[in-house]
Amino acid sequence: MVKTEGIIALVASVREKANKFITEELKKRGITDISTPHGGIFVHLFRNGELSMGEIAQKIDRDKSTVTALIKRLVDLGYVQTSPSSSDSRVTMVKLTHKGAVLENDFKEISKGLLEKVYGGSTDLEREMLVRLLMRVNNNF
Numbered sequence: 001m002v003k004t005e006g007i008i009a010l011v012a013s014v015r016e017k018a019n020k021f022i023t024e025e026l027k028k029r030g031i032t033d034i035s036t037p038h039g040g041i042f043v044h045l046f047r048n049g050e051l052s053m054g055e056i057a058q059k060i061d062r063d064k065s066t067v068t069a070l071i072k073r074l075v076d077l078g079y080v081q082t083s084p085s086s087s088d089s090r091v092t093m094v095k096l097t098h099k100g101a102v103l104e105n106d107f108k109e110i111s112k113g114l115l116e117k118v119y120g121g122s123t124d125l126e127r128e129m130l131v132r133l134l135m136r137v138n139n140n141f
Helices: 007-028 036-048 055-059 064-077 104-119 124-140
Strands: 048-050 080-084 090-097
Touching: 007 036, 007 104, 036 048, 036 055, 036 064, 036 090, 036 104, 055 064, 055 090, 055 104, 064 080
Parallel strands: none
Antiparallel strands: 048 090, 080 090
């Protein structure tokens, strides 16, 4: 029988290993100036083109002050640029620069490799069950 009390430690261990995998893959590609917390920002900007700071915070489930610091770092590194919204100057919009946009293929390859690691040896049904259960756990908070 599987012990179930250690679920939080197990989730933390998986996250730590996933972050290490991502960091190593970025390093192999010569990308050493960004970290795993920036990944979600890139992914959502690749998908959407331009987002407000608030939209990014919601999509990556981080508070606005954390997102502001993450975005500032990406601006300083030249990966994204910010501008006031054309409809509401209180809203800051974020979009990728050319330097940021060219990372899309690297991110896709890293994501593919990470998913292969995560789901290695799992059936489609097992994958679905795992995701459903983790979504339920996440929603319990």
